[in-house]
């Protein structure tokens with residue numbers, strides 16, 4: 757198994773680059789944001805709770821989010837066999853600790869964390885642009901600001917956390933999509949050796 761975390765601020769390109777990574781490495785993509793948006797679309801109980809946080813740009817509480825991820829892994833044993841790209845999880849230190857424990861239970865671990873580092877004005881530009889037709893409840897100027905505040909306060913500390921573990925690979929996430937992917941591939945190929 758080869759497990760990657762794709763890490764970065766809202767709008768940094770986690771989803772976009774994940775599509776390329778899964779093609780190249782045959783990994784299963786888990787975007788916790790997509791999982792939650794799917795529940796919202798289906799009107800489940802979890803979806804109702806998730807909507808109340810997402811539309812305000814807040815994080816779903818750790819305890820609930822960790823249960824959702826654990827459940828997802830249990831429900832998809834075949835899909836995750838070759839490895840997983842975790843997109844949007846972990847977002848807090850407790851989530852990172854929970855992820856290690858969950859993967860240990862599956863006799864595996866996080867092999868690399870790819871951090872997409874993008875200038876703040878560019879993040880806002882991308883999300884405002886996408887908001888014109890994404891239909892996402894959180895792609896509006898007010899919620900974008902809140903998401904970025906939450907990112908800096910709760911999620912950005914994971915950069916140091918994974919750097920301390922020797923797992924963090926910084927990638928310049930500004931600019932050309934192909935160049936960004938080439939940099940990701942170079943980092944991952946090194947991490948796999």
Ligand code: AP5
Nearest residue numbers: 766767768769770771772788789810814815816844882886
């Ligand atoms: P989530 O769905 O994870 O959203 P996010 O982190 O805010 O990030 P985005 O999906 O908006 O951006 P991205 O990094 O995937 O970039 P993308 O490729 O789309 O989470 C949403 C919410 O769910 C959270 O706020 C929270 O409430 C909740 N949630 C999720 N996980 C949680 C967790 N673990 N704990 C608690 N709560 C959780 O690209 C963005 C745009 O830019 C696109 O339009 C794209 O086409 C464009 N683009 C990409 N790359 C480039 C480039 N190089 N140049 C120009 N444009 C580009």
Ligand code: MG
Nearest residue numbers: 770771787789
């Ligand atoms: Mg995304």
